[in-house]
Amino acid sequence: MKQAIQPELHELTAKCACGNAFKTRTTNSDLDVTICSACHPYYTGSQKLVDTAGRIEKFEKRFKKGNK
Numbered sequence: 001m002k003q004a005i006q007p008e009l010h011e012l013t014a015k016c017a018c019g020n021a022f023k024t025r026t027t028n029s030d031l032d033v034t035i036c037s038a039c040h041p042y043y044t045g046s047q048k049l050v051d052t053a054g055r056i057e058k059f060e061k062r063f064k065k066g067n068k
Contacts, residue, residue: 007027014031015021018039024031037043 009025009027010029011023011025012029012031013021014024014033014036016036016039017032017034018036020036020038022036
């Protein structure tokens with residue numbers, strides 16, 4: 001690897017919108033994130049499931065009227 005063309009790495013503290021902060025390394029000098037593993041619904045278990053049964057039944061009912 002050529003040393004002259006590699007970007008300089010900075011160690012910094014990234015701040016999330018929820019208030020969580022963590023250390024990381026990046027080529028940028030500043031890093032703000034909108035969502036992290038502390039507040040993401042997938043990691044926290046607060047993920048909501050959408051019940052699509054009503055939508056599917058409504059769709060089938062609407063389009064099966066003409067076809068019997």
